[in-house]
Amino acid sequence: MNVTLELLKALIKCPSVTPDDAGCMDIIAERLAKSGFKSERMDFDDTQNIWLRRGEAKPLFVFLGHTDVVPPGPLEQWQTPPFEPTLKDGKLYGRGTADMKGGIAAFITALERFVATHADHQGSIALLLTSDEEGPATNGVVKVMEVMQQRGIAIDWCLVGEPSSDKTIGDVVRVGRRGSLCAKLTVKGIQGHVAYPDKASNPIHAFAPALKELTEEVWDHGNAFFPPTSLQVSNINGGTGSENIIPGHLEVQFNLRFCTELNESIIKERTQTILDKYDFDYDLQWRLSGNPFLTAQGELIAAAHAAIAQIIGTEPLDDTGGGTSDGRFVAPTGAQVIELGPRNETIHKINEHIEIDQLDTLSHLYEAILVNLLVNRPV
Numbered sequence: 001m002n003v004t005l006e007l008l009k010a011l012i013k014c015p016s017v018t019p020d021d022a023g024c025m026d027i028i029a030e031r032l033a034k035s036g037f038k039s040e041r042m043d044f045d046d047t048q049n050i051w052l053r054r055g056e057a058k059p060l061f062v063f064l065g066h067t068d069v070v071p072p073g074p075l076e077q078w079q080t081p082p083f084e085p086t087l088k089d090g091k092l093y094g095r096g097t098a099d100m101k102g103g104i105a106a107f108i109t110a111l112e113r114f115v116a117t118h119a120d121h122q123g124s125i126a127l128l129l130t131s132d133e134e135g136p137a138t139n140g141v142v143k144v145m146e147v148m149q150q151r152g153i154a155i156d157w158c159l160v161g162e163p164s165s166d167k168t169i170g171d172v173v174r175v176g177r178r179g180s181l182c183a184k185l186t187v188k189g190i191q192g193h194v195a196y197p198d199k200a201s202n203p204i205h206a207f208a209p210a211l212k213e214l215t216e217e218v219w220d221h222g223n224a225f226f227p228p229t230s231l232q233v234s235n236i237n238g239g240t241g242s243e244n245i246i247p248g249h250l251e252v253q254f255n256l257r258f259c260t261e262l263n264e265s266i267i268k269e270r271t272q273t274i275l276d277k278y279d280f281d282y283d284l285q286w287r288l289s290g291n292p293f294l295t296a297q298g299e300l301i302a303a304a305h306a307a308i309a310q311i312i313g314t315e316p317l318d319d320t321g322g323g324t325s326d327g328r329f330v331a332p333t334g335a336q337v338i339e340l341g342p343r344n345e346t347i348h349k350i351n352e353h354i355e356i357d358q359l360d361t362l363s364h365l366y367e368a369i370l371v372n373l374l375v376n377r378p379v
Helices: 001-014 024-033 097-117 143-150 205-214 264-275 299-311 329-332 356-374
Strands: 038-042 049-054 060-066 084-087 090-092 124-130 155-162 172-174 181-186 232-240 249-258 280-292 316-317 336-339 353-355
Touching: 001 024, 001 090, 001 356, 024 038, 024 049, 024 097, 024 124, 049 143, 060 097, 060 356, 097 124, 097 353, 124 232, 124 356, 143 353, 155 299, 155 329, 155 353, 155 356, 172 299, 172 336, 181 205, 181 264, 205 232, 205 249, 205 264, 205 299, 264 280, 280 329, 299 336, 299 356, 329 336, 353 356
Parallel strands: 060 124, 060 155, 155 336, 172 316
Antiparallel strands: 038 049, 049 124, 084 090, 090 353, 181 249, 181 280, 232 249
């Protein structure tokens, strides 16, 4: 019996749409209790979090993941019900199979085998799960890390099970992520009749030159690990819907995915400098989703590379692409953080699925990384 597959089926049956865990953490806590993991719930508001740890010694290795999934979308477009795990042509279909319950299932079975074989391993191991990664991520890992820092608990190595792989398992290891800074700009005008523009002030016209400059700005040129910073406008809304009214205000939302060449304060200052060149009244609100982080080298990367060479026989690409992950809340504490998980081809899509043979490969990769760090590592 494929124990990783069976566990993943049980997790998929839990309809854990953000921020609902729907029972996933109970299943996992019960499994890991048999391997000596003590569990602690750290729930905040509508978000459920669980910290499971075995041992108290240093160094501390942590598997990090999320049990929540994005909504399935139009049910009629799914070949099979999204929360009824279905095997077909060597694949398991269901919402969350790749993002990221497949990684979690592989975590658990890797831990079970590792502890059974290496009960007296060095250091300690923990698993941190949240139900608020796909949502606003305000009551999940960020809050748990605040508790950890208050307790003086420092994570040495953190492996995030996000779907990092591209064509084959282990071909990409995420060693960092870009920062994400969101902005909501309100440009103030004066509403009026289109036939009397002298009695009104059109905020769209006033903002247009600034929009051009913002989108053409060269923020930086990136570096060896990150592409150049990118500003993308996501929403523009203005007007009443009537064709003969000049709008009284304009709302613009934009996002910057920024690299380690910049920081939040520099971006804000440069943006305001551009806006202040033009003659309009505005209000600008910012929300930092996360700062960039980078694990350029270290024992965790070395252990992952060695495991991939041992299990798969290939050399992975160290990369910082993709969106954001909860690793952004752990890296600032000084931990080495990487992401290694299933293929990302079908994440967030209709008919999300994972190849069954990926599961065993991933589970054995995780086990080999644990061996490299907590058994074979010189004391």
